[in-house]
Amino acid sequence: MVFLQKLLSVKIFKTAALLIAILLLTMPCFIQAQSNKILFDGSVPQSQTIVTGAERSVVFDDFYIAKTLRVDYFLAGDAHSEIVYFSQMKQEPFWGGSHKNLTDPFAYGTYRYSAYDSVSRQLIFSRGFSSLFQEWKGTDEAKKMKRAFPMTAVLPFPKNTIRFVIEKRSFETNDFEILFDRFINPTDYFINRENIHPLKVTKIKDSGDPADHVDIAFIAEGYTAGDMEKFRNDAQRICDYFMSVEPYSGNTGHFNFYAIEAPSDETGVTIPGKDIFVNTNIHSSFYTFDMDRYLTTFDTKSIYDIAANVPYDVVFVLVNSERYGGGGFYNHYGQSTVDNQLSLVVAIHEFGHTFAGLADEYYNAEVTYSGYYNLKFEPWEPNITTNVNFETKWKKMVSPDTPIPTARVPKYTGTIGMFEGGGYLSKGIYSPMMDCRMKSNEASEFCPVCKDAIKKMIQFYCE
Numbered sequence: 336m337v338f339l340q341k342l343l344s345v346k347i348f349k350t351a352a353l354l355i356a357i358l359l360l361t362m363p364c365f366i367q368a369q370s371n372k373i374l375f376d377g378s379v380p381q382s383q384t385i386v387t388g389a390e391r392s393v394v395f396d397d398f399y400i401a402k403t404l405r406v407d408y409f410l411a412g413d414a415h416s417e418i419v420y421f422s423q424m425k426q427e428p429f430w431g432g433s434h435k436n437l438t439d440p441f442a443y444g445t446y447r448y449s450a451y452d453s454v455s456r457q458l459i460f461s462r463g464f465s466s467l468f469q470e471w472k473g474t475d476e477a478k479k480m481k482r483a484f485p486m487t488a489v490l491p492f493p494k495n496t497i498r499f500v501i502e503k504r505s506f507e508t509n510d511f512e513i514l515f516d517r518f519i520n521p522t523d524y525f526i527n528r529e530n531i532h533p534l535k536v537t538k539i540k541d542s543g544d545p546a547d548h549v550d551i552a553f554i555a556e557g558y559t560a561g562d563m564e565k566f567r568n569d570a571q572r573i574c575d576y577f578m579s580v581e582p583y584s585g586n587t588g589h590f591n592f593y594a595i596e597a598p599s600d601e602t603g604v605t606i607p608g609k610d611i612f613v614n615t616n617i618h619s620s621f622y623t624f625d626m627d628r629y630l631t632t633f634d635t636k637s638i639y640d641i642a643a644n645v646p647y648d649v650v651f652v653l654v655n656s657e658r659y660g661g662g663g664f665y666n667h668y669g670q671s672t673v674d675n676q677l678s679l680v681v682a683i684h685e686f687g688h689t690f691a692g693l694a695d696e697y698y699n700a701e702v703t704y705s706g707y708y709n710l711k712f713e714p715w716e717p718n719i720t721t722n723v724n725f726e727t728k729w730k731k732m733v734s735p736d737t738p739i740p741t742a743r744v745p746k747y748t749g750t751i752g753m754f755e756g757g758g759y760l761s762k763g764i765y766s767p768m769m770d771c772r773m774k775s776n777e778a779s780e781f782c783p784v785c786k787d788a789i790k791k792m793i794q795f796y797c798e
């Protein structure tokens with residue numbers, strides 16, 4: 336009897352195990368079917384591990400349709416803490432990025448976001464990026480209060496449920512730590528599918544299919560409806576300048592430029608320190624962190640709502656002002672004024688941050704963020720080094736005759752070396768040349784290291 340009972344319980348156990356196995360195998364379909372009716376609980380179980388699978392190539396059509404999934408969120412906290420607050424999801428009508436290069440080979444950016452197929456757990460999309468929040472964390476204000484900065488992540492629109500992860504590089508360890516982790520089901524009816532607000536778009540440079548070209552969306556800021564002829568001319572002038580500077584000039588056939596005519600109520604831009612307030616499209620403002628020339632916006636949702644009119648890779652805001660200034664964040668957005676005598680070089684410098692993840696090579700300016708770089712590690716930017724692991728940077732481009740570090744003396748003007756000073760610090764961080772477009776407005780061009788990084792980024796978007 337005891338023996339029989341044992342046999343029976345083994346049988347029941349086996350049947351139950353089989354049922355559970357079948358249930359687990361059909362789970363993704365189950366989640367998808369359910370979520371059409373109910374609010375999708377996207378929480379990721381603690382036991383779920385990530386299989387990076389970066390070595391496997393991702394076939395676009397297996398996982399995506401050629402539209403954009405946009406995830407809006409906030410990076411919030413203070414000098415010591417950081418949290419991601421989810422805001423909303425949107426479907427945009429185009430996908431401007433590569434259909435071949437979906438996972439990020441560069442490992443640039445203080446942050447990154449990734450998408451994993453929820454069934455195979457394969458990494459199917461990743462992008463590094465930077466934020467205004469990371470700069471603010473180093474200010475005195477961040478020691479006294481908490482603040483939230485709007486952010487936006489874009490990826491091709493998935494066919495099936497994905498696991499969406501936002502990570503940040505730890506200042507102490509340089510390893511990525513998860514800030515946000517959710518399943519996203521593409522059939523979720525809380526992904527906003529409203530029509531975009533249509534705006535007039537002029538394709539000011541057309542080289543071909545957005546899937547294998549770099550697509551740059553120029554957004555009008557501080558231009559009224561009556562100012563649009565000026566905007567088109569400004570956009571053309573800045574496009575022409577970009578395309579005249581190495582290494583862009585050798586790759587002009589890889590670029591599409593769009594000028595999106597988003598009219599503002601008023602002309603100009605807000606300058607709080609001069610008591611000038613102008614009602615513009617995306618509410619750009621000088622005096623970011625109380626620096627008179629630092630021009631940014633906190634309204635990134637509006638930037639992307641406007642950009643959704645075109646298939647974009649890079650979003651760049653042209654600000655209708657003659658004041659000197661701009662700002663740029665890797666894989667986020669960049670902006671510059673258009674009418675200052677230095678606007679062209681400012682624009683291409685900010686575009687260097689935004690498009691290619693280049694660091695500032697200057698070190699003697701008013702811009703100092705306390706503890707922005709941890710000198711124990713190599714910074715992620717391609718054009719600065721802490722000499723912790725110089726081999727991973729431009730060491731092979733330095734001639735054996737050039738001493739490392741290299742003295743900033745006239746003899747080495749125009750020589751690639753390792754010059755102390757860069758990344759806002761005069762000590763402990765080194766840059767590739769005495770001068771570069773990423774260092775000063777007087778530089779005649781980008782240094783060879785920056786040129787090389789820009790070329791690699793162009794290639795990434797054009798395969």
Ligand SMILES: [Zn+2]
Pocket residue numbers: 684685688694695
């Ligand atoms: Zn800069």
Ligand SMILES: [Zn+2]
Pocket residue numbers: 696718767771772773781782783784785786
């Ligand atoms: Zn450089």
